[in-house]
Amino acid sequence: MIEVEGLTKTYGEKVAVQDLSFVARTGRVTGLLGPNGAGKSTTMRMILGLHRATSGSALVDGRAFVDSPAPMTAVGAMLDAHAVHPGRTARNYLDALAATHHLPARRVDEVLELTGMTEPSRRRVGTFSLGMVQRLGIAAALLGSPHTLVLDEPVNGLDPDGVHWVRELVRSLAAAGTTVLLSSHLMSEMAQTADDVVVLGRGRLVAAGAIADVVAAATASSVRVRLATESPAEPLTAAVTAAGGTTSATGDALVVTGLDSEQIGHLAARTGSVLAELTPQSASLEDAFFELTKDSIEYTTGGTTS
Structure with missing residues (x-):
């Protein structure tokens, strides 16, 4: 379990993370979300002791990670998959990690096979594609069979098959009792991968909890209503x-918020309105993300040009 309590990091006058508290629970995948500059990578680095917190604490299984006697078995991390000398081979890199952390040599073969990197493992890392570098980074994170996994943008550069593989991998690890904390800008993928989310905006906690709860709290449910041609709206x-609801027109239908399908059906019967469609609309994690972070976007784009 990862426990972050009152975590703050300042660089001079700039506040990168401010009074951040959340828990990433054992056996669950927790997604760390936020716009660029929200403090996600800084938070991960403080959890791993790579950045010293200005105040607050970050504990992994009850202790600071820097105090762990066997770091790679406690936490497997990938923050920058390119942090490998391009002249080294993948196998040489993993062999060195295993030797310096007293891990069995056979574990290198196991993670290479698991990540699909056995065949290219004799090649120099500088010849790898972005997706291959990502797979090598994940292999290194898994080398110590860690109790906790921290991954920053693990699907960056992967093809659809690789994205699906990462999703199934982290979910299976969580099901086996691993604590998984990962970040991603792909909301649709995070919705399929994570159990819980922590949403940051300008270094502050915006929302945290199970995905369904965060989405429900941040967005209003709606119902698509289409009336029969002969029935006026x-x-x-x-x-x-x-009745306290609101309506907006979209094409040949109405979108009703504030009332559920049953309530709308009763109102239609009472007013003699003939319904051709009555469909509840589910909000997505992406919808919730944009709603939660709309005031926290540091870098905004301009309009389109003709």
Whole structure:
């Protein structure tokens, strides 16, 4: 389990992370989300002791990671997959890690096979594609069969098969009792991978909890309503408004927020409105993310040009 309590990091006058607290639980995948500059990588580096916190604490299984007597068995981490000398081979790099951490040599073969890197392992890292470098970084993180896994953008550069592989890998590790903390900018992939999310904005905690709870709290549920051609919209629209709901037109349908399908159905029956469609609309993690971080985006793009 990772426990972050009151974590703050300043660089001069710049506050990168401020009073951040959250828990990444054992046996679950926790996604760390936020716009660029939100403090995700800084937070991961403080958890791993690579950056010293200005104040607060970050504990892994009850202790600071820097105090671990066997670091690679406690935490496997990939923060920068390119942090390998390009002139070394993948196998040589992993062999050195295993030797310096007193890990059995056979474990190198196991992680190479697990990550699909056995065949190219004799090649120099400088010849690798971005996806291959990512796989090597994950292999290194897994080398010590760690109790906790911390991955920063692990699917960056991977093809669809590789993205699916990472998803299945981290979920299977969590199911076996590993604590997994990972970051990603791919909301759709995070929605399929993570159990819980921690959302940051400008270094502060914006939301945390199970994905379904965070999405429900950040977004309003809606229902798509389409009336039969012969049925005017005004009576139902007026009834929805009187009942505390809101409506907006989209194409040939109405989107109703603030009321559920059953309530809308009763109002339609009462007003004599003939329904052709009544479909609940589920908000996505991406919808919730944009709603939660709309005031925390440090870098915004301009409009389109013609």
